Amino acid sequence: MVRILLAIILPPLGVFLQVGLGLQFWLNIILTLFGYVPGIIHAVWIILRR
Incomplete structure (x- = not known):
């Protein structure tokens, strides 16, 4: 959830926390x-996919 x-606030940060660099x-x-x-x-899709 976080x-x-x-x-939503900062999309690259959400993706970074999920998959790294x-x-x-x-x-x-x-x-x-x-x-x-x-x-x-894209960020929400990456987070929900994994």
């Missing part, structure tokens, strides 16, 4: 830079 909340983390940073909402969607 990770999902962090994913991997491809998904860097992809989330790029998505967040292109738009906040795509970053949130």
